[in-house]
Amino acid sequence: MKGPSGSENIQVSIDWKEDLDAAQYDVDAFIVLVSPQGTEEGSMRQVWNSLLLPLMESHLFSAAKFQTYAVPLPGRGEYRTVIFVGTGERPLSSEELRIASAQVARAARKMRAKRLAWELSTPLVTFTVEQQASAAAQALTEGMILGSYRHKQYKKSSTSSYEGIEQLIFLRKGKVSAAELADWERGILHGRVYAESACLARDLTNLPGNFLVPEDLARAALDVAERHGLESAVLDEKELEQLGMGGLIAVGQGSVHPPRLIMIKYQGRSDWEDVIGLVGKGITFDTGGISLKKRLGMEEMISDMGGAAAVLGVMNALGALRPAVNVVMVIPTAENMPGGNAFKPGDIIRSLSGRTIEVLNTDAEGRVVLADGMTYARQQGAVKLIDVATLTGAVLSALGDVATGAVTNDDVMLEEFIMASKRTGEKVWPLPAYKEFWDMLKSDVADLSNSTGSRGAAITAGLFIGTFAEGLPWIHLDIAGTAFLSKERGVNPKGATGVMVRTITEWILSQQVVIH
Structure with missing residues (x-):
């Protein structure tokens, strides 16, 4: 699978031999995990201890969790540098391995390293929480690719020819069983696919608004579908009008760039049954429309299609991994602009479902386009639904940029999803869906109001979308806080994170057995 433009297509492999000799590898740096007690047992090169001792005695390196320290090696050797990375106290979780690997990637980029060899100690798996070789391999691979990601630059010239890792x-000296080797290979494959798909979502979300209008997003989706041989379709504004997608048409009518409806199907089973529907908000730029946003921070509204990027990243992962599931992805995409033809507060819109919507706030447009997207996904056969959206500022008040807010009508489905999020390290927090919140959506003149004010806003916005699930199991994910960060954290860079790509993919893979 080709790597995304914002990160390298890092080639990841394993080499485990009883007579392994490090001198045979032409690499720029070795990576060694270190505990506070020194190098782990089973390390094939105990020579590292002679370098570690003075570092630890002088308190330059304590092997604290995620701490990295690069030591240039004198003379002409088969490598230039060793990067020590601290484990802290054991055991380590997969998420901690993932973050440690991301830190290594950043250290390697600083020294312009291209080729890395990670020396694995024999008991690596035994001191991880999961006790699974595949989980460790996946975490280390994901972390390296996610941590190496860099935002595309548009400067006139660059003084550096370095293109990244x-x-x-992965090196280990000693015996290895065929089963353990297969686990590592499977973990590396999943880690590479998960991370590169998340980076694809990052690339799209980071694009400037003048580089990504609805038609551009449609082309990007068609590229993914063509790459993996998936069925796809893009509906233009005339087709949307014929179908009666009044919500998507209304939101997009104020822009010179007309709206689009994007659909991709992945069929991993012989029959088109038990279909999972993924619906992503694709507002390529959000001014707020007639209910214009404040100037400060509006430039970050290039990220308002982060939900669309996430579900497209998931389809990329499914196309690469080929699980035995059926999934339909739907992206309603538009620009929300304050043009002369823009929809207005007080308008009444008829959605694809037939329900009418009273518009009280044109800056609450995401839920309006998602209403049509949810109905279309159901028409394509979806019986379980997940919508992903940078939906509300209110979710930042509740959860900051740390966790994704979730609303559901099916607690069991959400519990399964949260378990998947714990495996990927992406934080998800459930919000309540009490009857009183549903009642707040009522309108005097239409079936629904698109705004309920500031009280419970993150919840009611999600429940608005859930109305169009028509009682089918459904989860809403509000990624307004987690899709775009103001500074680097964990495995994520400043800017777009590609959040929820890995968790949704992980949950879908688990449904190969669970769906009935």
Whole structure:
């Protein structure tokens, strides 16, 4: 699978031999995990201890969790540097391995390293929480790719010819069973696909608004579908009008760039049954429309299609991994602009479902387009639904940029999803869906109001979308806080994070057995 433009297509491999000799590898840096007690047992090169001792005695390196320290090696060797990375106290979780690997990637980029060799100690798996070789391999691979990501630059010229990390080899000296080797290979594959799909979502979300209008997003989606041989379709404004997608048409009518409805199907089973529907908000730029946003921070509204990028990243992962599931992805995409033809507060819109919507706030447009997207996904056969959206500022008040807010009508489905999020390290927090919140959506003149004011706003916005699930199991994910960060954190860079790509993919893979 080709790597995304914002990160390297890092080639990841394993080499485990009883007579392994480090001198045979032409690499720029070795990576060694270190505990506060020194190098782990089973390390094939105990020579690292002679370098570690003075560092630890002088308190330059304590092997604290996620701490990295690069030591240039004198003379002409087969490598230039060793990067020590601290484990802290054991055991380590997969998420901690993932973050440690991301830190290594950042350290390697600073020294312009291209080829890395990661020396694995024999008991690596035994001191991880999951006790699974595949989980460790996936976490280390994901972390390296996610941590190496860099935002595309548009400067006239660059003074550097360095293009990033090209190769990562996992090395271990000693015997290995065929089963353990297969686990590592499977973990590396999943880690690479998960991370590269998340980086694809990052690339799209980071694009400037003048580089990504609805038609551009449609082309990007068609590229993913063509790459993996998936069925796809893009509906233009005339087709949307014929179908009666009044919500998507209304939101997009104020822009010179007309709206689009994007659909991709992944069929991993012989029959088109038990279909999972993914619906992503694709507002390529959000001014707020007639209910114009404040000037400060509006430039970040290039990220208002983060939900669309996430579900498209998931389809990329499914196309690469080919699980035995059926999934339909729907992206309603538009620009929300204050043009002469823009929809207005007080308008009444008829959605694809037939329900009417009273518009009280044109800056509450995401839920309006998602209403049509949810109905269309059901028409394509979806019986379980997940919508993903940078939906409300209110979710930041509740959860900051730390966790994704979730609303559901099916607690069991959400519990399964949260378990998947714990495996990927992406934080998800459930919000209540009491009857009183549903009642707040009522309108005097239409079936629904698109705004309920500031009280419970993150919840009621989600429940508005849930209305169009028509009682089918459904989860709403509000990624307004987590899709775009103001500074680097964990495995995520400043800017777009590609959040929920890995968790949704992980949950879908688990449904190969669970769906009935």
